[in-house]
Amino acid sequence: MAGSDFNVAIVGAGIGGLGLAIGLSHLNIPFTIYEAAPAFSAVGAGVGLGPNALRSMDLIDHRFRDMYMNIATGNLRPEKKHVMMEAMRMEEGLGEGESWWGNGGWGASYFERTGAHRKDLLDIMTSFIDRGNVRFNVRVKEMKQNGGTVLLEFDNGEVANHAVVVGCDGVKGFSRSVVLGERYPDCVEPKYADRYVYRTIVSMEDAKEIVGDLATDAKMYIAKGANFSTYPISEGRAVNVVAFKEDKTQWTAPDTTYEVSKEQMLADFEEFRIDSRLKRLLDRAQPVRWGVFHHPETPTYYNSQICLLGDVAHAGGPHQGGGAGQCLEDALILSRVLGKLFKSTPDDILTKPSPLRTELIEAAFEAYDEIRRPRAQKQVLTSEECGNIYILKGQGVGDDMSKVLENLNSRFEWIWLHDLEGDVRKVEERWDEIVGDSRFQSNLNGKI
Numbered sequence: 001m002a003g004s005d006f007n008v009a010i011v012g013a014g015i016g017g018l019g020l021a022i023g024l025s026h027l028n029i030p031f032t033i034y035e036a037a038p039a040f041s042a043v044g045a046g047v048g049l050g051p052n053a054l055r056s057m058d059l060i061d062h063r064f065r066d067m068y069m070n071i072a073t074g075n076l077r078p079e080k081k082h083v084m085m086e087a088m089r090m091e092e093g094l095g096e097g098e099s100w101w102g103n104g105g106w107g108a109s110y111f112e113r114t115g116a117h118r119k120d121l122l123d124i125m126t127s128f129i130d131r132g133n134v135r136f137n138v139r140v141k142e143m144k145q146n147g148g149t150v151l152l153e154f155d156n157g158e159v160a161n162h163a164v165v166v167g168c169d170g171v172k173g174f175s176r177s178v179v180l181g182e183r184y185p186d187c188v189e190p191k192y193a194d195r196y197v198y199r200t201i202v203s204m205e206d207a208k209e210i211v212g213d214l215a216t217d218a219k220m221y222i223a224k225g226a227n228f229s230t231y232p233i234s235e236g237r238a239v240n241v242v243a244f245k246e247d248k249t250q251w252t253a254p255d256t257t258y259e260v261s262k263e264q265m266l267a268d269f270e271e272f273r274i275d276s277r278l279k280r281l282l283d284r285a286q287p288v289r290w291g292v293f294h295h296p297e298t299p300t301y302y303n304s305q306i307c308l309l310g311d312v313a314h315a316g317g318p319h320q321g322g323g324a325g326q327c328l329e330d331a332l333i334l335s336r337v338l339g340k341l342f343k344s345t346p347d348d349i350l351t352k353p354s355p356l357r358t359e360l361i362e363a364a365f366e367a368y369d370e371i372r373r374p375r376a377q378k379q380v381l382t383s384e385e386c387g388n389i390y391i392l393k394g395q396g397v398g399d400d401m402s403k404v405l406e407n408l409n410s411r412f413e414w415i416w417l418h419d420l421e422g423d424v425r426k427v428e429e430r431w432d433e434i435v436g437d438s439r440f441q442s443n444l445n446g447k448i
């Protein structure tokens with residue numbers, strides 16, 4: 001059993017970093033979170049989580065799922081319980097009276113819609129974490145691997161040494177350049193996914209006044225080149241609204257967001273003959289364009305003692321409602337394999353830098369990469385396809401509504417029904433297999 005000076009550095013306190021911290025806490029593995037912001041914070045928006053995300057929570061720490069279920073909001077009408085979203089048109093009239101009207105949902109009998117305000121999710125996650133393990137106002141600006149440890153340098157001049165560093169620093173995170181820069185320089189920068197969004201949260205009372213009963217359940221309003229999603233959050237007291245606009249131009253802004261005028265925002269949807277009710281909902285949004293960026297290609301998730309988790313590894317467009325779920329799956333698998341490393345390695349090896357310790361850490365990351373990367377990267381690519389379906393430009397689907405619905409009803413099962421217990425088993429077995437190799441065993445003298 002390892003001593004206390006084996007400490008995992010978690011860079012970034014978003015859903016990914018916090019999920020990992022909960023997993024490590026549960027296994028009594030020491031960690032320190034380094035967060036650039038002055039406090040835990042979440043954007044004022046909703047997040048939807050599918051069955052795989054809920055099962056990850058359960059396996060990370062079953063209290064986590066129970067707490068989430070207490071704040072989660074589903075569709076308000078019981079007959080829509082198993083519906084992820086329901087298609088409507090964005091144009092005037094919303095498609096009412098068309099053949100699919102009233103039957104345009106997708107989901108599954110085992111699927112139960114849940115969504116939450118990000119602030120509520122954050123409050124739950126941070127309640128698991130001892131504040132003594134968190135450093136705010138520290139931005140990592142350098143990571144150097146040297147002599148069996150990783151030296152972190154912060155923008156305030158401080159430094160820290162860690163045996164294991166996990167970059168959870170989001171889609172534009174610095175750690176990506178450290179892991180991929182030398183070997184795969186073309187894969188470091190996130191790619192613009194030809195979309196920007198406007199977001200807002202509207203009170204249920206106002207939303208009902210504007211769109212009537214359509215406000216109570218998750219809806220996807222679609223048009224050729226734009227889509228608009230709405231779903232209830234905060235125990236049905238509010239509605240999360242995201243308006244997507246396809247944009248084939250280059251993203252030139254230095255940041256991932258920039259402000260436009262309200263007129264420009266509204267004009268963005270004029271070409272779709274947007275229904276006047278949706279226009280009123282949109283009118284509530286801040287006229288800020290949030291660019292959607294993704295990482296369609298990530299050839300590896302680790303480089304020696306530094307590893308990537310969450311959006312910095314596999315940011316994808318938000319079309320399948322799957323990004324946060326993938327963060328939680330990463331957190332589950334990485335915490336379990338680090339648990340294996342921590343519990344099976346003798347103190348004298350784990351707590352002192354040595355080539356052998358580096359190899360054992362690499363073995364854990366190799367196992368994590370093998371289990372997580374194919375699935376998470378598939379989510380990135382299929383999310384892009386899904387986004388195209390929502391704007392009626394899906395390959396082989398186009399604007400044929402029956403094909404749109406057929407596709408949407410068949411594309412989520414591999415995400416939602418995945419065998420996560422199996423992944424936990426596999427990552428632990430893979431660790432055993434790698435460490436059982438003669439290369440290790442001759443140095444370990446049978447100690448593991």
Ligand SMILES: Cc1cc2nc3c(=O)[nH]c(=O)nc-3n(C[C@H](O)[C@H](O)[C@H](O)COP(=O)(O)OP(=O)(O)OC[C@H]3O[C@@H](n4cnc5c(N)ncnc54)[C@H](O)[C@@H]3O)c2cc1C
Nearest residue numbers: 012014015016036048140169170310311318322323324325
């Ligand atoms: C419009 C939109 C809607 C979405 N909807 C859904 C949904 O419904 N369901 C779903 O599952 N997913 C959804 N997602 C995706 C989901 O939000 C993300 O996958 C997830 O939040 C990513 O979490 P993260 O922890 O990896 O990164 P982030 O949340 O970006 O956190 C990164 C953290 O790292 C910190 N940081 C960055 N650099 C440094 C540094 N150098 N040093 C120290 N700290 C640093 C940042 O301050 C931040 O706190 C959506 C995404 C978008 C854009």
